[in-house]
Amino acid sequence: xxxxxxxxxxxxxxxxxxxxxxxxxxxxxxxxxxxxxxxxxxxxxxxxxxxxxxxxxxxxxxxxxxxxxxxxxxxxxxxxxxxxxxxxxxxxxxxxxxxxxxxxxxxxxxxxxxxxxxxxxxxxxxxxxxxxxxxxxxxxxxxxxxxxxxxxxxxxxxxxxxxxxxxxxxxxxxxxxxxxxxxxxxxxxxxxxxxxxxxxxxxxxxxxxxxxxxxxxxxxxxxxxxxxxxxxxxxxxxxxxxxxxxxxxxxxxxxxxxxxxxxxxxxxxxxxxxxxxxxxxxxxxxxxxxxxxxxxxxxxxxxxxxxxxxxxxxxxxxxxxxxxxxxxxxxxxxxxxxxxxxxxxxxxxxxxxxxxxxxxxxxxxxxxxxxxxxxxxxxxxxxxxxxxxxxxxxxx
DNA sequence: TATACGTGGTC
DNA sequence: TGACCAAGTAT
Numbered sequence: 020x021x022x023x024x025x026x027x028x029x030x031x032x033x034x035x036x037x038x039x040x041x042x043x044x045x046x047x048x049x050x051x052x053x054x055x056x057x058x059x060x061x062x063x064x065x066x067x068x069x070x071x072x073x074x075x076x077x078x079x080x081x082x083x084x085x086x087x088x089x090x091x092x093x094x095x096x097x098x099x100x101x102x103x104x105x106x107x108x109x110x111x112x113x114x115x116x117x118x119x120x121x122x123x124x125x126x127x128x129x130x131x132x133x134x135x136x137x138x139x140x141x142x143x144x145x146x147x148x149x150x151x152x153x154x155x156x157x158x159x160x161x162x163x164x165x166x167x168x169x170x171x172x173x174x175x176x177x178x179x180x181x182x183x184x185x186x187x188x189x190x191x192x193x194x195x196x197x198x199x200x201x202x203x204x205x206x207x208x209x210x211x212x213x214x215x216x217x218x219x220x221x222x223x224x225x226x227x228x229x230x231x232x233x234x235x236x237x238x239x240x241x242x243x244x245x246x247x248x249x250x251x252x253x254x255x256x257x258x259x260x261x262x263x264x265x266x267x268x269x270x271x272x273x274x275x276x277x278x279x280x281x282x283x284x285x286x287x288x289x290x291x292x293x294x295x296x297x298x299x300x301x302x303x304x305x306x307x308x309x310x311x312x313x314x315x316x317x318x319x320x321x322x323x324x325x326x327x328x329x330x331x332x333x334x335x336x337x338x339x340x341x342x343x344x345x346x347x348x349x350x351x352x353x354x355x356x357x358x359x360x361x362x363x364x365x366x367x368x369x370x371x372x373x374x375x376x377x378x379x380x381x382x383x384x385x386x387x388x389x390x391x392x393x394x395x396x397x398x399x400x401x402x403x404x405x406x407x408x409x410x411x412x413x414x415x
Numbered sequence: 416t417a418t419a420c421g422t423g424g425t426c
Numbered sequence: 427t428g429a430c431c432a433a434g435t436a437t
Binding site for chain 1: 419
């Protein structure tokens with residue numbers, strides 16, 4: 020492909036002229052239709068690298084709507100990358116609870132510390148140095164470099180893939196088509212306003228070139244768009260079908276003390292819901308048998324009969340598998356000791372715990388209400404949206 | 416290259 | 427309701 024020679028001089032030749040026309044058209048559109056977002060600097064104002072980075076991490080596979088309240092909470096709690104680096108990791112996880120993909124929160128904290136230790140608390144400006152930081156991959160490195168520092172690179176996310184595969188009617192399916200998309204993107208790298216160009220591409224994908232029913236009539240690229248000419252723009256990008264996960268099942272145990280405290284523990288640092296808080300549960304396996312569920316209950320010195328099976332089940336769908344949990348509740352004496360690796364959490368502190376949504380569903384199903392007042396966007400989980408399905412009989 | 420990794424919204 | 431999707435990264 021062409022060299023991304025950012026010559027301040029003229030731009031000759033044909034392909035370059037084409038690209039110039041495209042980028043200019045998109046920037047004109049952006050100047051009139053750019054979205055106003057909490058982390059986005061006003062037109063013509065330099066962006067804050069910390070805000071750009073924080074927002075980009077939060078926005079990974081996550082909608083703008085879901086991110087906004089968390090972004091506000093984080094910037095209020097940690098105004099600078101140094102504040103974030105100095106915070107306790109658990110405090111970061113607690114504020115992240117509900118946003119999902121918790122490895123992002125662990126990496127966020129590690130990244131802040133790396134920025135302080137390796138770069139004196141100042142975000143590096145090069146793609147290579149950014150890429151070397153925890154939690155920053157190809158996309159985010161390019162996004163921060165272009166948006167915060169006007170480095171002429173194009174971050175390629177789902178929006179950009181959609182826009183570019185439509186623009187060129189790329190027949191190859193993703194993810195196989197990624198190299199092709201990357202070449203197309205590199206051919207568009209503008210030496211002028213790279214940060215605005217990157218954001219314009221994403222705004223275009225988010226508001227005009229949407230997955231379904233794209234608003235082509237409003238698109239600044241409707242003329243050059245190959246897919247639009249063919250009339251099958253909605254069929255791009257092509258995608259290879261993904262296989263679905265196998266249902267896993269398990270039992271969750273909600274132990275309540277007379278004073279309202281709930282027995283909690285922390286999950287292992289890595290893997291599913293790593294480092295997050297949960298009530299004791301059995302393993303989650305396809306071959307789980309409810310018959311033996313109580314074998315996995317925490318030892319609290321109470322009789323097996325103290326555990327009451329809550330009717331119904333809690334269902335939750337992770338990216339790669341659906342989960343079904345049966346819930347047992349027991350009330351135990353206030354002097355009951357917490358088993359190893361568990362602790363009693365006062366009822367009032369529950370809302371502040373690093374509880375992933377599946378655990379909020381479990382507690383809700385057990386009749387334990389958490390006080391909201393967290394970043395927000397949690398009402399659905401705390402009100403037990405899916406009332407609970409009828410108790411199913413376990414096969415076998 | 417493929418898989419693990421959350422959650423909420425939409426149609 | 428089920429599928430698909432949203433500013434991806436790590437291994």
